[in-house]
Amino acid sequence: MGACEVGLPTVVPADGLPARVTIWEVGARDGLQNEQSVVPVDVKIEFLDRLAAAGLSILEATSFVHPKWVPQLADAEDLLAALSRVDGVRYPVLVPNDRGLDRALAAGVRDIAIFGSATETFANKNLNRSLDEQFSMFEPVVTRARAEGLDVRAYVSMCFGDPWEGSVEPKQVAAVGKRLMDMGCSQLSLGDTIGVATPGQVEAVIAAVALDGVPVDAVAVHFHDTYGQALSNTLAALRLGVTTVDSSAGGLGGCPYAESATGNLATEDLVWMLDGLGVETGVDLDKLADTSAWMAERLGRPSPSRVVRALRG
Known part of the structure; x- marks a missing residue:
């Protein structure tokens, strides 16, 4: 029986790749935030529990963005209050401003992320x-969060292309990233929000970020799969030394402020590739595939992940 018949890729290690990759799972936040029908909080909690049981160690749980802007995540306090945190698993939340930080601190959050932009528009x-x-806007949030002992991640969106401005200069991305890291953030996640990047562009942006003094081991990548390039872009980043990759179980997600943004890189597709490379x-x-198939049933549509479809039909 061949490897693919039992749902496992053939392992052929490749040179120049990290031995281990940390997956920053965004399905419960970025994956669900754009859903039109409200997902019940108990379903979200079971989703997080299942993801933890599958071995994911970083689960971005929710966002403290004002409920008016992202109604799907209006239940952030309720979710965090009812969530049974698993030892060894981090549950970061997105925090946009001081008010969001107040809510995060009151909820006992220990990891937050801020969400900046590489473009003016x-x-x-x-x-x-x-x-x-x-x-x-971000500086007082980061300063206070660090004083409270919280870890702070910085997202930068539109790093590779913007639907209003077009191509984005790598130097501009690097300048934004450097300012956020200089505030005291511990990690910089470079986002391809509308999924237009190609591997050469990924190499150029990461090189520019490194030239501005942000070490590659502090860089993460966040690719959307609009043009089917997310895996090839991820591999390009890994070959440059990146060891943290953002992905969403089942390929869920989009951006409520960028209509051309389709789903995130599917965590299953990423794991299949990394398993095959011996990473x-x-x-x-x-x-994980069981979890995404289960969530797809709750959402009433097939999973966008090709691996989930291949393994679960």
């Missing part, structure tokens, strides 16, 4: 701030 549409003004993730692909 998206900063205005997503944050109601100019490209420069976003830093004055450790700690993730049980079988349990």
